[in-house]
Amino acid sequence: MGRQPCCDKVGLKKGPWTAEEDKKLISFILTNGQCCWRAVPKLAGLLRCGKSCRLRWTNYLRPDLKRGLLSESEEKMVIDLHAQLGNRWSKIASHLPGRTDNEIKNHWNTHIKKKLRKMGIDPLTHKPLPPPVTDHQSPQQPQPKDPDHHQPLQSSGISDNDCMGEEDKRLMETTPLIQSPVNTEANKEEDHVVRNNRENPLIPTMEFNNGFSTDEVPLIEPHEINLLDPSATSSSSSPTIATSSSSSSSSSSSSSSNHTLEYLELPNFDWDFTSLDYFWDDELMTSALDLLIHGGDSDRHNDNIATVEAAAVQYPRMGLELS
DNA sequence: AACCCTCTCAACCGCATAAGC
DNA sequence: AGCTTATGCGGTTGAGAGGGT
Numbered sequence: 029m030g031r032q033p034c035c036d037k038v039g040l041k042k043g044p045w046t047a048e049e050d051k052k053l054i055s056f057i058l059t060n061g062q063c064c065w066r067a068v069p070k071l072a073g074l075l076r077c078g079k080s081c082r083l084r085w086t087n088y089l090r091p092d093l094k095r096g097l098l099s100e101s102e103e104k105m106v107i108d109l110h111a112q113l114g115n116r117w118s119k120i121a122s123h124l125p126g127r128t129d130n131e132i133k134n135h136w137n138t139h140i141k142k143k144l145r146k147m148g149i150d151p152l153t154h155k156p157l158p159p160p161v162t163d164h165q166s167p168q169q170p171q172p173k174d175p176d177h178h179q180p181l182q183s184s185g186i187s188d189n190d191c192m193g194e195e196d197k198r199l200m201e202t203t204p205l206i207q208s209p210v211n212t213e214a215n216k217e218e219d220h221v222v223r224n225n226r227e228n229p230l231i232p233t234m235e236f237n238n239g240f241s242t243d244e245v246p247l248i249e250p251h252e253i254n255l256l257d258p259s260a261t262s263s264s265s266s267p268t269i270a271t272s273s274s275s276s277s278s279s280s281s282s283s284s285s286n287h288t289l290e291y292l293e294l295p296n297f298d299w300d301f302t303s304l305d306y307f308w309d310d311e312l313m314t315s316a317l318d319l320l321i322h323g324g325d326s327d328r329h330n331d332n333i334a335t336v337e338a339a340a341v342q343y344p345r346m347g348l349e350l351s
Numbered sequence: 352a353a354c355c356c357t358c359t360c361a362a363c364c365g366c367a368t369a370a371g372c
Numbered sequence: 373a374g375c376t377t378a379t380g381c382g383g384t385t386g387a388g389a390g391g392g393t
Binding site: 353354355356357358359360361362363364365366367368369370371372 | 374375376377378379380381382383384385386387388389390391392393
């Protein structure tokens with residue numbers, strides 16, 4: 029006999045999360061840390077399946093998440109990584125601290141793909157788009173079957189540069205036209221191809237040049253994170269981000285020798301409290317830690333919950349807006 | 352002001368793999 | 373060893389926001 033079912037789907041809530049649900053989940057995770065997601069909804073008093081809770085936490089409520097659009101450097105990194113890894117969003121996300129696979133995937137589909145096409149680059153292969161083709165010119169040449177292959181630029185009658193902004197031009201200059209190992213028909217071969225590329229000196233991939241494998245986590249060393257994140261100005265006291273991926277449960281706490289909270293022996297937290305300042309202020313931080321340290325029995329528990337609720341006003345994207 | 356269209360992104364779905372029994 | 377479930381991942385969807393007419 030195997031395990032018990034993850035959740036009986038009867039009576040489970042679906043759709044957008046409410047502020048109340050968010051509060052419950054945040055409070056539970058802060059108090060108990062991330063443990064088996066299957067048990068979370070029951071213990072937290074949520075009518076959601078564990079999968080939904082995990083998704084909500086990793087994609088939206090996690091304190092170490094960055095907010096806002098991807099920076100230019102992040103975007104370039106995504107493009108480069110996509111050239112190497114294809115649509116392996118979690119792998120890509122593991123290189124961008126504070127970004128989730130879902131966020132990167134969305135950004136790719138809504139922004140970067142368009143931008144690359146505008147620049148005359150096939151977002152799937154990272155190669156230049158084929159030259160203009162009209163029916164009478166080459167009727168035999170089949171159009172790509174992949175939905176990612178949209179009509180080339182010429183259809184608009186606008187040259188690449190005509191519609192290319194300064195940022196696009198900059199991107200084009202810095203975007204490597206790497207032949208992607210990715211083929212949607214051959215994803216299963218991808219690992220093999222990536223490995224082959226690793227041995228190919230002609231392919232200057234970031235990953236390989238840096239000497240680490242994307243199949244291994246953690247993928248970003250603390251010093252690299254500081255380089256990547258301009259906002260991380262701390263030079264000595266605390267590394268910036270511990271967690272780099274929603275999919276990775278690896279912790280970089282080992283690198284935080286000066287970690288101010290190390291002595292607390294935190295319960296299985298994958299994220300680093302020093303990163304909370306991405307969008308949590310000190311008061312909220314203090315309350316959250318108080319919740320963690322004193323748990324639900326603390327006299328201050330209600331005050332702390334209230335502070336977390338107050339964050340809803342300050343950080344509406346947390347989904348805590350009070351209804 | 353009202354309608355329509357496009358864009359964005361949170362959330363869901365289904366599949367693959369890992370892991371428990 | 374084989375079955376079953378948990379977890380993670382990538383693709384897709386749809387509601388809401390914003391802009392244009």
